[in-house]
Structure formats: structure tokens, C-alpha cells
Amino acid sequence: MNLLLIGVLLALVAIAYQIGLSKSRNIAGKGKNSATLHSRPGYYGALVALWCGIPAFLILIVWNLVEPNLLKQIILNHIPASVVASSDHASIQVLVERVKAIASGFGVSDTPAAYEVAAAAELKKVQTIGAFAKFAVVICVALLGLVWAKKRVEQQYRARNKVEKAINVSLALCSGVAILTTVGIVMSMFSEAMRFFQFVSPLDFFLGTEWNPGFSTSGSAEGSYGLLPLLWGTLMVSIVALLVAVPVGLMIAIYLAEYASPRLRSWAKPAIEILAGIPTIVYGVFALMIIGPFFKMAGDAIGLNINATSALTAGFVMGIMIIPFVSSLSDDIITQVPRALRDGSLGLGATKSETIRRVVMPAALPGIIGAFLLAASRAIGETMIVVLAAGNSPLLHVNPLEAVSTVTVTIVNQLTGDTDFASPQALVAFALGLTLFVITLGLNIVALYIVRKYREQYE
Structure with a gap:
């Protein structure tokens, strides 16, 4: 469903660009009725395409981030409280995956419990409703953005300024992603290294002349x-x-x-x-x-x-x-x-x-x-x-x-x-x-x- 939705969104973005381009050219006109646009027609087309695509894609991303936690909560709501209370985090995660497997039609290796089947049926129903709701909401937002941006296409509207600002913001976000990725990697290594130094002294690690980690099932720092x-x-x-x-x-x-x-x-x-x-x-x-x-x-x-x-x-x-x-x-x-x-x-x-x-x-x-x-x-x-x-x-x-x-x-x-x-x-x-x-x-x-x-x- 997500691939289909993304394909439809990309098609709408392309159509929005053509609509903005066509309207700006009509405003410019030819001959005696010609008018001087503030920006080139391509900028107006890009502006309409951005307003059509960006809000819709943002909603799609947020929806996909929130959806797994909501589905997990729905599954847990249909599992007896006694089962949830007697299970640790890993067991609950296994149970959730079993219900998802049953709902998807793949099934599980053993006979599922009655509450697992009931939870899978409810999950499948919610997933179906959610998929159609997501499709409808995202497409409606894209169409609303297209209509709103089309009305903004006027002779003196500063489309070039808006488009260039959006490009600058996107470039800054890309730079931020690269920087945050590096920071995340370093912080992840640093936090795990600090856990290691709770077992082994930093002096023994940095100045030691013997390497023999001595694998142990007890989790001790032997070696x-x-x-x-x-x-x-x-x-x-x-x-x-x-x-x-x-x-x-x-x-x-x-x-x-x-x-x-x-x-x-x-x-x-x-x-x-x-x-x-x-x-x-x-x-x-x-x-x-x-x-x-x-x-x-x-x-x-x-x-x-x-x-x-x-x-x-x-x-x-x-x-x-x-x-x-x-x-x-x-x-x-x-x-x-x-x-x-x-x-x-x-x-x-x-x-x-x-x-x-x-x-x-x-x-x-x-x-x-x-x-x-x-x-x-x-x-x-x-x-x-x-x-x-x-x-x-x-x-x-x-x-x-x-x-x-x-x-x-x-x-x-x-x-x-x-x-x-x-x-x-x-x-x-x-x-x-x-x-x-x-x-x-x-x-x-x-x-x-x-x-x-x-x-x-x-x-």
C-alpha cells in the first residue's frame, strides 16, 4: 500500500508542476495581453508541486512512525491482562510478532491460542481500515495543497524566492542528517564503551600489553x-x-x-x-x-x-x-x-x-x-x-x-x-x-x- 501511495503522490506532484507551469504561462500571455511575471514559469510550477508533495509526504512519514506503536497497543488490548502481566518485555514482543504473523496469513509453527486468533482478527480489521484512511488523508492533503498553491500563482507573487528558500531548507536538513548521523554513531559507541569500562579499568585497557578476552558465559570481565x-x-x-x-x-x-x-x-x-x-x-x-x-x-x-x-x-x-x-x-x-x-x-x-x-x-x-x-x-x-x-x-x-x-x-x-x-x-x-x-x-x-x-x- 505504501508503494502505491507513494506512486500516486509522485504522479500528483508531477501534475501539480504542470498545472502551476500552465497557469503562470497563461498569466504571462502573449502579444498585447502579455504581462511580466516576477519569476520564471518553472518556479511557479515548482511552488505548486512543493505544496502538493511536502505536506502529504510529511503526514505519510508521521503516520508510518506512529502506526506500529498504535497497532502494538491494539494487540495488547485484546490479550488477557494476566498473560501480559506475567510476561517480560521480550516475551511480549514475541507475542506481538506471533499475532502479526497470524494476521498476515503466514501463521505460526504451533497451534495459536484463542486470544491470539482474536487479536489477529482485530489487528487485520484495523490494518485494513487504517490503510484506506491513510490513503484518503494523504491524497486529500496533497489535493488541498495543490488547490491552495494554484490560487497563489499570480503575476507579482515571488515564487522564485519561496522555491529557493525551500531548496535552502532542504539542503540544510540534508546536512543536518549527515551531522546527526555522525553524532549518533559517536554517542552510541561512547555509551557502550562506558558500559565496558564498568567492567574493565580504562588504564588496563589503554596501557595493557596482553589481549586475551577470555569469553565467559557468566558476563564477567575474565581475561x-x-x-x-x-x-x-x-x-x-x-x-x-x-x-x-x-x-x-x-x-x-x-x-x-x-x-x-x-x-x-x-x-x-x-x-x-x-x-x-x-x-x-x-x-x-x-x-x-x-x-x-x-x-x-x-x-x-x-x-x-x-x-x-x-x-x-x-x-x-x-x-x-x-x-x-x-x-x-x-x-x-x-x-x-x-x-x-x-x-x-x-x-x-x-x-x-x-x-x-x-x-x-x-x-x-x-x-x-x-x-x-x-x-x-x-x-x-x-x-x-x-x-x-x-x-x-x-x-x-x-x-x-x-x-x-x-x-x-x-x-x-x-x-x-x-x-x-x-x-x-x-x-x-x-x-x-x-x-x-x-x-x-x-x-x-x-x-x-x-x-x-x-x-x-x-x-
């Missing part, structure tokens, strides 16, 4: 929750990735910006950036099945003990993944260096390579450093590659040839399986997530500050 092994593993993998991505990506950026012909650049840069569109799970399988065994065989050939799943394997493949990230950002920064600096250096007798080393790169250095920091934050937050290729060994060591575990891998492990979300073994994932968020946010802020400072210098 060790030291963050440092996970944080060190994350940094080790990220450092290996940057050692691969930074020199390769920077050389690619210098070549494309300074040496490549426009024709070569036109297809080479998009081809390199294709790497950024490959799903990370594909990189993870590539690391697990090809790169890891290759490193192990190469290590055996030269007498090194290299694990197939290690910080080296995960970091190398992650570095390949972020090469287009580094090269694209660095290329954009290098091309923004003013041409006058290059021409001045060449005019003084410097060669092209000397100009790049002594003029272009120093001028672009702040922006390039910002690009490196953004790439580092991308590497720190990577999950699927390290899940498959890092080895999941939360030990504190400095050998990149051995297995490690990272913060993201541990978050996945702690939330996988039949886990009680009220236990510290699961709540620790939120503390890890909050820590990772703070680290990446700090890197992004520093990187954006550096890039902005560079752009202000040359724009």
Missing part, C-alpha cells in the same frame, strides 16, 4: 583487555602499507603531472584509479591465496621464516590498494603548483628534473604530506584485507614477518558468533571502535588542515 598489541599490529600493517603506497604513488603522480603527455594521462590516471574501485574482499582473497604463499616460498628460498599470513602480507596488499589514493591526491596537489614557479626555474637555467626536485616538490610538500596522512587513516581503518591476511595473532612483537592482529580484526572477532551484547567480551568492540574513530579523526583533521593551508597559499 585481559590490553589495547597495545592490537594498536601496534594496526600501526605495523599501516606502516608496511605506506612504505609500499607512498613511493609508488608519489612517483606515479610526478610522472603523470610532469612527464606524461595529455593523451597518456587521459587514460593512465583513470586506469590506475580503477584499483580503488576493487572490493577489499577481493584484495583479501588475493593476499591470502597468492601474495602470502609467494612471500613464504620466497622466504624459504633465502632462509627467512615468513608466515603466509603476516603483517608483511596484509600491509603489502593494502599498500597496493591505496596506491591510487596517494597518486590521485598527490597529482592534484602537484598540478595546483603555479605555472609561474616552473617557468621561473626553467628560465634561470634549471633542468626539468631539477625544477621538480627543488621547486615543484617543496612547493607541493604540505599538500602531499596531507595526502599521506589521509592515506594512513584509510589504511588504519581497513578491515577485510587484515581479517584474511594478517593472521589474527594479538601479540606484541616487532617482526613484520609474523602474524599480527589489528583493531578492526578484533572488532569483527568480538561481535561474531553467539555473543551476549551485555558482556564485556562484546562491549569491548565499542571501546575499540571509539579508539579507532578518535585516531582516524585526528589524522583526517591534521591532513585537512595541512591541505587547506597549502591551498590558501596558492589560490
Whole structure:
């Protein structure tokens, strides 16, 4: 029913636009009877469409938000009070879902009680009446908005101002949704992390050197929750990735910006950036099945003990993944260096390579450093590659040839399986997530500050 109603509303909005457009054109007229409108006809059509659609969609949204609670209350009103009183919240929710299943015709696995059947019959009747009422109310509101807005279409009516104001409000609301979503995620992680710190001391968590959560069915904080092994593993993998991505990506950026012909650049840069569109799970399988065994065989050939799943394997493949990230950002920064600096250096007798080393790169250095920091934050937050290729060994060591575990891998492990979300073994994932968020946010802020400072210098 909702899809049908939305389709009808969209059709009404389109019709409303045409009505407003047609009336404004008729008012403008032609020849001797022509009149000058305050706004272009399209604005009048958009105004009528907005008044037709926005109130109706708002009522539809509010109705859909309120309806589930009303239906739940109707179900509970038709269930004996003794049954409701003897049930906890989870049991009541199961009972409500059973009644909904019976009302929808899917039924339940066992024989329903008589009061469940009666409640389902009443629910079905109310749902039918509510669906028709919702359809009628929403369509009536849309039609009323259309008629009212059509009467407002006059020669001197400031339709453009109203439409632009509505657009500004909608843009602000979209920005607010993005901001509130971020705030909601942070507050959710923060509240759950505070619950975790009721079991484990923050000092033991942030300064501990042993990670062994010790899953327990009792909900106790048995085990060790030291963050440092996970944080060190994350940094080790990220450092290996940057050692691969930074020199390769920077050389690619210098070549494309300074040496490549426009024709070569036109297809080479998009081809390199294709790497950024490959799903990370594909990189993870590539690391697990090809790169890891290759490193192990190469290590055996030269007498090194290299694990197939290690910080080296995960970091190398992650570095390949972020090469287009580094090269694209660095290329954009290098091309923004003013041409006058290059021409001045060449005019003084410097060669092209000397100009790049002594003029272009120093001028672009702040922006390039910002690009490196953004790439580092991308590497720190990577999950699927390290899940498959890092080895999941939360030990504190400095050998990149051995297995490690990272913060993201541990978050996945702690939330996988039949886990009680009220236990510290699961709540620790939120503390890890909050820590990772703070680290990446700090890197992004520093990187954006550096890039902005560079752009202000040359724009």
C-alpha cells in the first residue's frame, strides 16, 4: 500500500508542476495581453508541486512512525491482562510478532491460542481500515495543497524566492542528517564503551600489553583487555602499507603531472584509479591465496621464516590498494603548483628534473604530506584485507614477518558468533571502535588542515 501511495503522490506532484507551469504561462500571455511575471514559469510550477508533495509526504512519514506503536497497543488490548502481566518485555514482543504473523496469513509453527486468533482478527480489521484512511488523508492533503498553491500563482507573487528558500531548507536538513548521523554513531559507541569500562579499568585497557578476552558465559570481565598489541599490529600493517603506497604513488603522480603527455594521462590516471574501485574482499582473497604463499616460498628460498599470513602480507596488499589514493591526491596537489614557479626555474637555467626536485616538490610538500596522512587513516581503518591476511595473532612483537592482529580484526572477532551484547567480551568492540574513530579523526583533521593551508597559499 505504501508503494502505491507513494506512486500516486509522485504522479500528483508531477501534475501539480504542470498545472502551476500552465497557469503562470497563461498569466504571462502573449502579444498585447502579455504581462511580466516576477519569476520564471518553472518556479511557479515548482511552488505548486512543493505544496502538493511536502505536506502529504510529511503526514505519510508521521503516520508510518506512529502506526506500529498504535497497532502494538491494539494487540495488547485484546490479550488477557494476566498473560501480559506475567510476561517480560521480550516475551511480549514475541507475542506481538506471533499475532502479526497470524494476521498476515503466514501463521505460526504451533497451534495459536484463542486470544491470539482474536487479536489477529482485530489487528487485520484495523490494518485494513487504517490503510484506506491513510490513503484518503494523504491524497486529500496533497489535493488541498495543490488547490491552495494554484490560487497563489499570480503575476507579482515571488515564487522564485519561496522555491529557493525551500531548496535552502532542504539542503540544510540534508546536512543536518549527515551531522546527526555522525553524532549518533559517536554517542552510541561512547555509551557502550562506558558500559565496558564498568567492567574493565580504562588504564588496563589503554596501557595493557596482553589481549586475551577470555569469553565467559557468566558476563564477567575474565581475561585481559590490553589495547597495545592490537594498536601496534594496526600501526605495523599501516606502516608496511605506506612504505609500499607512498613511493609508488608519489612517483606515479610526478610522472603523470610532469612527464606524461595529455593523451597518456587521459587514460593512465583513470586506469590506475580503477584499483580503488576493487572490493577489499577481493584484495583479501588475493593476499591470502597468492601474495602470502609467494612471500613464504620466497622466504624459504633465502632462509627467512615468513608466515603466509603476516603483517608483511596484509600491509603489502593494502599498500597496493591505496596506491591510487596517494597518486590521485598527490597529482592534484602537484598540478595546483603555479605555472609561474616552473617557468621561473626553467628560465634561470634549471633542468626539468631539477625544477621538480627543488621547486615543484617543496612547493607541493604540505599538500602531499596531507595526502599521506589521509592515506594512513584509510589504511588504519581497513578491515577485510587484515581479517584474511594478517593472521589474527594479538601479540606484541616487532617482526613484520609474523602474524599480527589489528583493531578492526578484533572488532569483527568480538561481535561474531553467539555473543551476549551485555558482556564485556562484546562491549569491548565499542571501546575499540571509539579508539579507532578518535585516531582516524585526528589524522583526517591534521591532513585537512595541512591541505587547506597549502591551498590558501596558492589560490
